[in-house]
Amino acid sequence: MKKYTFTEKLDTRSGFGAGLHELGKSNENVVALCADLTGSLKMDAFQKDFPERFFQVGIAEANMIGLAAGMTIGGKIPFTGTFANFSTGRVYDQIRQSVAYSGKNVKICASHAGLTLGEDGATHQILEDIGLMKMLPGMVVINPCDYNQTKAATLAIADYEGPVYLRFGRPTVPNFTPSDQKFEIGKAWMVNEGTDVTILATGHLVWESILAGEQLAEKGISVEILNIHTIKPLDDEAILKSISKTKCVVTAEEHNVLGGLGESVASLLAKNTPTPQEMVAVNDTFGESGTPDQLMKKYGLTANDIVNSVLKVIARKN
């Protein structure tokens, strides 16, 4: 098992904020819109240094999506910022008609995704956003794993022409990927090569998968881990290549089991090479208040849960 280390834990939303600020300097067409959550989205540095390109929208997310779509007419590259819940479910029809169907170059940037925003509870803990967004034709869906990768993804999506959903979160998580990485949309990132099982993880469950891989290595199980930072378009080639070797797969994500990465992988495999699969995800339920760690444990999203799923899927393979 390849050794990964980190010097600090950081929140992925700060990676977004840093990337956006850098874009402010490097790309004059980048504009930012925020629905009264500038501090939470870490958009304050952009707001301070590029006030003429920052638009405070107030608590009016539907209007924000429409404004962003309109600003693309004139060549602007709008980045909208609010919580994942208000970035997707609340404004689904606006995204569908004014962004996706209209083919507009809007970057929908969503913080506080999943359970790990913590104590605010289920009203804010969206676990359906990946599913909602991936169903829209032409929408790119990205869920990076740490601070550095979120920053790199933020920079990369400005250079991509078309609608993008960028998902990140509130808690601090190990920052272990290189600060100088080049983010390639749609290209899975090989975390560890192995032969017995493939783990396809997205978001901060990539780190949990690394921890799981270390535990499994002690049991003599060789784990291949792929960081699926782009859920749509899915890197079919990398996934099929890995599974041709390992013959079984565990998917891991902080999302409802319905509509998430696991379903995308199951669909790919069903069509190409039916394969035993276990899904580490939230089992079609709402979240609740609690600390991120408590919630991860209670809803089955930890390294231990990944280990158990790996043991189960290997048994099914044999």
Added chain:
Amino acid sequence: MSENNISTNELKSIASQVRRDIVRMVHGAKGGHPGGALGCTDLFVSLYFKYMKHNKSFVMNAPGEDLFFLSNGHISAVWYSTLARYGYFPVKELASHRKIDSRLQGHPTPHEHLEGIRMASGSLGQGLSVAIGAAQAKKLNKDNRTIYILMGDGELQEGQVWEAAMYAPHHKVDNLIAFIDYNGQQIDGSTNQVMNLLDLKAKWASFGWLVLETDGNDYEKLHTTIEEAQTQLGAQKPVMVIMKTEMGAGVDYMMGTHKWHGNAPNDEQLAKALAQLEETLGDY
């Protein structure tokens, strides 16, 4: 200020042909929304043939051009006819409206790459936000042209409209002239019965808009109002024109009722409508 020196009689002549196109299109498609389209014909013809600076060689980002957005996309027939008659695309393409493999979808969209359409509309209440965004992009680009946007009165029942209504004055979006097609009708009946709009002028004024009122089927009044709205551009406030129209204007049996909001005429009704509308530019 007019961009084109064109007489009202010439505009009326174009409008007559556009109205013929509308009834023929919805008849040909056996469906569509003739009522609102006919009611707004005089505005479309006035904007596209007299007031807007625009280029039929379509460029999505339109630097240096005035832009028009349609929020109540169901009246697409009037927009398609106006664009075709101006030369954006061949008039014979009007025959494909609402049919399979057409660029003239039931509701307008840039998805099929139809020249002149920059944004999908149909799901109501979204157009004003889009138009305000486009207006702010123009300002960032130091492009001093104007954004025009038309909404239906029924769609003012959508909440997003009022989010946009609050936003534009706060951000001093003063390069935008919005119109409400105030015909008082919606699918289930009159707006008074379905969901009363009450005092629209007071509503928009209290949100911080400069509000003008006019008659959208009277060229003299409509043009006076458009020119007055233009003089208010740059005055730190968005402009709202509440435009009283007659649904079905130009076809006697379609006027004064919500019945023709979303119905197509049959052969006999088509003939009756066409008899009232002079063919001025040649049918498609």
